[in-house]
Amino acid sequence: MKTSFIVVVVAALAFLSITALGRWRWQGMTQGLVDRVEAGRTPMGTTRFDAVELDGLPPVVQRYFRTVLPEGTPIITGASVEHKGGFNMGEAGDNWKPFTSRQRVVMRRPGFVWDARIAMLPGLTVNVHDAYVEGEGILHPAILGLFSLMELRGTGEMAQGELMRFFAEAAWYPTALLPSQGVQWTGLDEHSATATMSDGPLTLSLTFTFSADGLIDVVRAEARGRTVGGQIVMRPWEGRWSNYQMRDGMRIPVTGEVAWLLPPEEGGRKPYWRGTIADLTYDFATTATGK
Template identity: 70%
Template sequence: MKIALATILVVALAFAALTAWGAWKWRGLTQSLVDRLEASRVAPSPARFDAQELAGLPPVVQRYFRVTMPDGAPIVAAVTVEHTGTFNLGETVDNWTPFSSYQRVVTRRPGFVWDGRMNLLPGLGVRVHDAYVAGEGVLHPTVLGLFTLMELRGTGAVAEGEFMRFFAEAAWYPTALLPSQGVRWEAVDERSARATMTDGGLSLTLTFTFDAQGLMESVRADARGRTESGKIVMRPWEGRWSNHQWREGMRVPLSGEVAWLLPPEEGGRKPYWRGTIRSLSYEWAPY
């Protein structure tokens, strides 16, 4: 009995030490990504929103900016976000798991680092980096921050998918969608418009839809890279935003759901992320 208890104690101490080591190592990897993100950062220009720049935009887009921010609002330079929610780990069968996360965003040069945390089993944590840094995409899930489950990095399809995430999540930092920040808009219909954003050699066009009040309702891509059986397959993709509230002078959605739009024979619309912003803090362009 004493030997068994001693063995359990040794195993528990070893697991605790492994967990602490993994947390320390993961913090270092996260900080390295954030440091690279900050090193690529430049100040947005101009430093304030001038409503005159809306002239010529589709009416639905003009209405969106007018209900989202006042004339003269400062331009967002960086954002710190914390989320809670659930993530669907199942590729074919739903497996929703709670997560919490920290995210750092800079708007010029566009990029972000997302540090997500969830548990596969009690005490068995999964740590995930999802990032777009200086034109490179990163997707790196691990167990305990030590054992890599998958690692995708590069400037091709991985970078495009991560840049797309930055673009879609601009609902949280809407000044990044202004024409003065390099975004081009064209009308689709009374409720939607296409926007194009460029970073280096990447150029993306997404379709944004707005509700009757003019607030952003959804964003859609005709194709985004989805990991299926270890390979990247291009699939239609959609984000839906809700619970718009005023935060530091801008009206932004605090809840969202992201989904793959699969063919009916493959199950149809498949949500995989549902989240709520727990905290949101902005840094503004200097002026």
């Protein structure tokens, strides 16, 4: 009996040590990525929103900006976001697990680091880095932050997919969608428009659909790289944004769902991220140069 107790105690202490080591190692890796994103900052030419720059934009896009941005709103240069929600770990079916995450975002040069903790079992987490850093896309999940499940990095399809994520999430930092920030808008109909942005050699376009009250409802890409069995397969993809609230004078969505739009033989629409913003702070061009 005494021997069994000692074995349990030793095993528990070993697990706690591994967990602490993994947390320390992961935090260091996260900070390294964030430092790279921050080092890539470039000056913002415009510091405040001037409605004059909306002249010539499609009416549905003008309506959106007038709805979410008061005249004179400072241009957002960076943001720190905390999320909570569920992540679907099932590749074929559904296997939703709770997650919490922190995300650091810089608007120019565009980049972000998403640092998530997905609870697989009590006491067992998978840490995930999903990032766009200096033109490189990164996806790295690791059990307890120590044991890598995969590590994908690249400047081609991988980078394009991560830049799409940055672009689709810009509803959280709406000044990043202004023409003065390099976004070109083309109207499609009275409810939707195509937005195009570039970073280095990458240029991409997403379709934005707006609700009846003028807010971004759906953002869609016709082809984004989905990781299946360690390989990247191009599939349609969308983000749906809702529950708009006021943050620092701007209207932003605090709830979202992201899904792959798969063909029927692969299961059809497959949501894999559902989350809510738990906390959000901005850096503004008039008040901060970075952190």
